[in-house]
Amino acid sequence: MSNFPVLRFAVAAGIFLSVHAVLVTAGALVGIPGMEPFAKLLTQFYGPYGYSISAVGILAGAILGFLEGFFHFGFFGLIYRWLPISR
Numbered sequence: 001m002s003n004f005p006v007l008r009f010a011v012a013a014g015i016f017l018s019v020h021a022v023l024v025t026a027g028a029l030v031g032i033p034g035m036e037p038f039a040k041l042l043t044q045f046y047g048p049y050g051y052s053i054s055a056v057g058i059l060a061g062a063i064l065g066f067l068e069g070f071f072h073f074g075f076f077g078l079i080y081r082w083l084p085i086s087r
Helices: 006-030 035-049 057-084
Strands: none
Touching: 006 035, 006 057, 035 057
8 A cells, every 4th residue: 555645635634624614613702502612622732832713723723633643643544554554
């Protein structure tokens, strides 16, 4: 599986987590039921790096979500490519 597209996988994961952070934060700001607990969870993880449930937090969450998705799932993709999987 040496031809697995790790970079595309990492970018896709980064975009997914970035959009997720934006939607959760925006949902909490407008008062969608059930979004605030998820936004508070993001505050626990990303709060020390500038995230908050605010308009600025949407941008910070987008950047931090992309970085987390890119690096974590990129590493996961590298492990997947390294595994000896036969077809």
